[in-house]
Each structure stands twice: as structure tokens, then as C-alpha cells.
Amino acid sequence: MIQEIAPHIYDNAFAHRRKLQPEDSVLAFTEDLKNVLVDSNGKFPEAANFSAAEQERMTYLFTIDAQAFFSLENLEQTAEEPEGLHWDPAAMFRTMRPEYLGFAGVTGMQLVRWTRNHQFCGRCGTPLVPSSIERAFCCEHCGNIVYPRICPGVIVAVVDKEKERLLLTRYAGRKGGNYALIAGFSEVGETLEETARREVMEEVGLKIRNLRYYASQPWSFSDTLLAGFYAELDGSDEIQLEREELSEGVWLSREEIPVQDTSISLTGTMIERFRNGEE
Template structure:
């Protein structure tokens, strides 16, 4: 029994126009700057979320000067307003220490007061515009942080085109934001069981679906079959596409699939990668989604991940 995603994954939502020509139009960008809005991202990868309304806090661009400051990145345009992001320097990091690691798993509780939250904690809580803006900002800043030198000659690189291209100062080579393809697959038995696993180093009881990076010269479908076999020793069939989601930690595109496996096959866990794996019934998954922590040893993927949407959609079959 196949299924489809009931909604877009949380970080796949985007409403502003990501028009590429605007990035290279310095004159128009300067003209739009006085009306532009800016979100800030601190040294811990967090931005300021306003309140229970799930809105990002953006600021007038003019607070940052008469033109885009060095390092600013253009996120898009909507209704004549350009949206930018600025990375705060380490010394300017706001909001106190980074949120505890556990909040990345369980998400955040929004309050009536603004909070500095990372994308894992608040991605599923933001509105469509905010989710898209914050996801793009995190992806771009992660790229800039690791792409300072040319891979060909080692020369230093400078950001151009509103932060979407880096050019080598020595050989002139252009480099664009890199995305690593990864597959993520929900394996079910064609009826009422799903195969879930806990990765090494994950919190006790935390389970999700299986995932892995695409290798050179490998198709997405071949990667699904290989990764499932390598990680849990199960052969799968009826591989079908579900959807995709950016996952900028640091630069992945998660391509979601479903596949059918046999619960009768013995599970052989990849040493050092998979700590536990088990088949779980639809009734158990529904209960774990409805009341987190109510099913012993079954805490599911957080809402910002495509894994959550995949599990939620499979659990909804038959409703």
C-alpha cells in the first residue's frame, strides 16, 4: 500500500521570489535597499522568532547602513520588498548561550517573548515565508563559512551577486553554493508495519527512517536499495518517490522515498551507524505522534525534518 505526503515538509516551504537576475543587478538592489527587510543570524545559527505567531523578527535595512553590508545575502523579493540576511560576528552573537542540544530533537515551545532559536528547533513552527527565509539563510552562511579558498589554486575568494557566487581573486574561478544529495526512505511492509531505526549517538528511544548520501555515479533508487541493505540488511522493492527537502546541516538535499521490505528478514545492523532497529505498527506510530513519550522506547523524528512528514503521512493511511 503506497502513500503520498500529506503536506510539504516543513523546510520545503518558500513564498518569496528567488529570482536569479536580481542578484546581479547591483543598481536595482541599491534602489530597493531603503525598503528592504533584514533577518539576522547569530554565531550559533539562530535567528530571532517574535512570539507565538511564529514570525521571524526582521529589521529595516537602513539600520545596517545605506547599502547592503559586506557579507549580506539576498534571500528573495516579495511585493516589491527585498529580504536579506546578515550574519552576526562572534562578538555580536545575541541571545545568550546556544540552546541545549536536546531542543534540536524536540523542537521549541514558543512564548509571548522573542526567542533566539535554531532552524531545527523552530523550522516546523514558522510560517511559510519565515521557514523559507531562515532555511536559505542558514544554507548560504554554512556555504560561505567553508568556501573561503579556491579548490583549484588555493586563492582567497570573494562573495559577489548578493552572496550567491564566490570568485577566486587569483584565477577568477566562480563557485556556487553546493548541495549534497542524500536519500531518506520509509520502509514499510505494504500493510501496517514500518521499519524504524536509532542512529549511534542518538538519544535513547529516538527513532526515525533510514537515510544516506548518494555516491558518485549512483542513481537515487540504487542508493535507496544500497543504504537500506547496508544499514539494516533488508532488501527492498517498489521504491517510489515522495518528496524532497533542503537540510542545510551543512548542505544536504534530502530526497524522500518509500519502499517495501519483509519483516521476516533478519535485521543486520551496520556497526557504528545503527544502534537499534525494529518494526513498529501503525497504531503505535499514531499514538507516538499524538502524544510524544506515550509509547515506551518510541520518540519520533522532530517536526522540522522530512522524516517527520514521511512518518506522519504513512501513519495517516486509512484515516
């Protein structure tokens, strides 16, 4: 999965004023976060590639091993790209090599998105200021504190144990997309287990039992912390598809399931475990 970067070590301990070094990596995004600045080798540029004024605007994010990553906001995004650098789609994080750079990119993107979306206090409208003691924004007028946004959600692999089949779906509006599992965000006042049961019922009209936790994954593409569960079909196997969210829902045997890429998503890993007879 994308967060599995061993033997590299991710350290997100907060540092208010870490000194910028010329060799530190810089994450700079376009306004819509769809593109990221890279060098001719497809790697993130170093701080030395930028002017002194731009370096003053850089914010420390985290380190991976001894490599520090900073963000740069308000970079002039003109048709003429900075010398030796160019904009690439941020979707490259899924396939970036070495893999730990893809994890760094998408994690940095989540923090940049949080920063951009919290310039003002949602309670009183006063401009927010960065905290000096933790990763947060503070309102000096009303005392409101805003922390990075993390949305809990679930992925559910529904297994028909009697016929040894797995329920697979495709999202609506994604032609030719890969198979997926049932997934959704938790609602207020809801446990993760309750979310799993509700999402399965809402999306495919099925009941489940014997819910078992498998693993979790930070999915920074959507500010999500995912919890993966396996569950057994309880009763009828007749799929009643929620057409607004899904275009397809099918039961497939182990032999019918295509080989999955397990390097990125929890979904792929869970499907592959079932295909290989590990579940």
C-alpha cells in the same frame, strides 16, 4: 514540510546589486551558525536597525513575496548585544512563526555557510570574488568557479507489506529522539536508487524491492536535497543494526506508530502517510 510556505512565494533569482531598503530583513549569525540575531518579537531585524557601515556589508539573498532578505557578515559579536536585538538559537527555525520565516532563516543560513566556507580557491588558494552574473564565487587567477553546495541524499521508508509494518529507527547518540527512516548521502557515481538500496543494507541489513519515488525536500540544515522513496521488504525481516549510526531499529504496525509532525520534515510526512493507511 518546512519549504511548503504557500501562499507565500520564494524567489531566489540572482541579483548582483539589489538596492537595500530600510525595511529589508537581515540575517546575522554567530561564527558557529548556532545563533541568529532577532528583535524583541523574535523576528529578523530590519536593515534600518544597523549602521551605514554595516549596511554596506550586507549581501542580497532572496525574496519571499515582496520581502527581501540580506545577510550581514562580520558583525561585532560582543557580550553586549545590539540595542533592541538579541541572539537566539538557530534551532528556532523549526518552530518559527509565521512558518515562512523559518524557511527563510534556514535557507539563508545555508547560503551564509557556503560563503564562509569558500573564501579561497580550493585549486590555487587565491581569494575568491563574487560573480556578477550568477550565484557563484570566481577565482580570477585560475578561473575556478564555486557554486552553492547541495548534497543529494535519500530517505527510505521500508514497508513489510505482508504484515503491514514500517521499519523505524533512532539515531545513535540522540537520547529520546523521534523515530526516523533510513537515510544517507549519495556516493560518487551512484544513482539515488542505488543509494537507497545501499543505505538500507548498510544500516539494517535488509534487502528491498519495488522502490517508488514519493517527494523531495531541500534540507538546508545540512546542505542536502533529499529524495524520499517507499520500498518493499525483499526477503528476511531480521534487522542487523549498524550500531555506530543507529541505536534502534523496529518494525511497527500502523496502530503502534506515534502521530508525526508533518510541518517540518519529509521523514515525518512519509511516516504519517503510512500510519494513516495512505501507503
